Amino acid sequence: MGSIPFYAKRFVSGSNFEEAFSVVEKLNDKKICVTLDVLGENIKDKPQALKFVEEYDLLLKRIAEKPRDCYVSIKLTMLGLDIDHEFCYENLSRILSIADEKKIRVALDMEGTDYTERTIAMYERAAKEFTSPEIVLQAYLLRTEEDINRIIAANGKIRLCKGAYKEPQEKALQKMPLIVENYKKLIQKLLLNGKRVCIASHDDEIIEFCINFIENNNIPKDRYEFQMLYGMREKTWSRIREKGHNMTIYVPYGEDWQAYYTRRLAERKENVFFVLKNLFRS
Template identity: 80%
Template sequence: MSSIPFYAKKFVSGINIEEAFAVVERLNDKKICVTLDLLGENISEKQQAIKFVDEYDILLKKISEKKLDCYVSIKLTMLGLDIDFDFCYNNLSQIMRIADHYNIRVALDMEGSDYTERTIVIYERAAKEFKNIEIVLQAYLVRTEDDVKRILAANGRVRLCKGAYKEPPEKAIKKMSQIVENYKKLIQKLLLEGQRICIASHDDDIIDFCIEFIEKNNIPKDRYEFQMLYGMREKTWSRIREKGHNMTIYVPYGDQWQAYYARRLAERKENVFFVLKNLFKS
C-alpha cells in the first residue's frame, strides 16, 4: 500500500522517512522532541533483520544531517531476537555505534513478557559499551520493581509506561487503579535516582502527580521528559511544554503500519475504548 488510510493517519506518520520527517519538523517547530519508530517486529529471516539495520543506519544519519530534535526507538525482535541472541546483539551494536557517533539516543521498546528478560540482558550489556542506549519498562508487570533496580545499576535511562500487552495474572497487575499506583511508586524512585527518565503516559492523574513530584523535589529538567503517542491529546502536549517541561512524541512510520495499528487495538480491549475516547479528548 502506497499511503496511510485516513483512519490510521492520525496515529502513523507515513510510509517512509520523508513523510515521518515532515511530522518531526512540525513538532520540532513547537519545541517538541520526537522518538521515531520504524515499524516492524518478530522477523524470522536474518536478511530481514539486516535490512532493518540498514534502514536505521540511514535514519540516524539523516536525523544528524537535518539537525532534528529526534531520536529512535527499536524493537529487538526486528533485529533478530527470535532468531539468535548474539545475532540480534551484533545488529544492535552496529546501530549503536552510529548512534553514539552522532550522539542520538536509542530506546529499546519493550515487547511481551516472553521478551522482557532477554531485552533487559541486552540492554545491560549494551549500557557497558554505548552511552546513548535506554530501555522501556512496563509498570503493570509484577517483576518491574526489581527490573527498575537493574536499570538504575546500569545507566539509569528508562521510559516507564503502563503496559499494553495481554498478560496472565501471575505476570501482570490487572486492575487499572493498582497499575496507576504502581506507576507512581516506580516513577518516584526513577526520578530521584535515574539519569534520564521518560514519563510515558496519557493519564491525567499520573501526569499531574509527576509534575507535582518534580517541582517539589527540584528534579533538573535535563533528567526527565514526558512522552505521549502521536495522535493522542495534542493540546495536552502543548500545555505540558508551555509549563517548561520537556515533551517527546512517539511517532511510528513504515509500510508495516497495519500490523501496528491492529495490534494496538487488539493487545488489550481497553485500548479500543482508550483510542476512541482520545479521539475527542485534548
C-alpha cells in the same frame, strides 16, 4: 503496501522517513522532541532483519545531517531476537555505534513478557559498551520494580509506560487503578534515582502527580521528559510544554503499519477504551 490509509494516518506518520521527517519538523517547530519508530517486529529471517538495520543506519545519518530534536526507538525482534541472540546483538551494536558517533539516543522498546528478560539482558550488555541506549519498562508487570534496580545500576536511562500487551495475572496487574498506583510508586523512584526518565502516559492523574512530584523535589529538567503517542491529545502536549517541561512524541512510520495499529486497538480491551477515550480528549 503503499501509502497509509486515512483511518491509520492519525497514529502513523507515513510509510517512509521523508513523510516522518515532515512530522518531526512540525513538532520541533513547537519545541517538542520526537522519537521515531520504524514499524516492524517478530522478524524471522536474517535478510529482513538486516534490511531494518540498514533502515536505522540511514535514519540516524539523516537525523544527524540536519540536526533535529529527535531520537529513535527500536524493537529487538525487528533486529532478529527471534532468530539468534548474538545476531541480534551484532545488529544492535551496529546501530548503537552510529548513534554514539552522532550523539543520538536509542530507546529499546519493550515487547511482551516472552522478551522481557532477553531485552533487559541485552540492554545491560549494551550499556557497558555504548552511551546511547535507553530502555522501556512496563508498570503493570509484577517484576518491574526489581527490573528498575537493574536499569539504575546499568545507566539509569528508562522510559516507563503502563503496558500495552495482554499478560496473565501471574505476571501483570490487571486492574487499571492498581496499575496507576504502581506507576506512581515506580516513577517516584525513577525520578529520584534515574539518570534520564521518560514519563510515558496519557493519564491525567499520572501526569499531574508527576508534575507535582517534580516541582516539590526540584528534579532538574534535563533528567526527565513527558512522552505521548502521535495522534493522541495534542493540546495536552502543548500545555505540558508551555509549563516548561520537556515533551516528546512517539512517532511511528513504515509500511508495516497494520500490526501497530491493530495492537493499539485490539491487543487488550483496555486499549480500545484508551483510544476511544483519548480521541475525544484534548
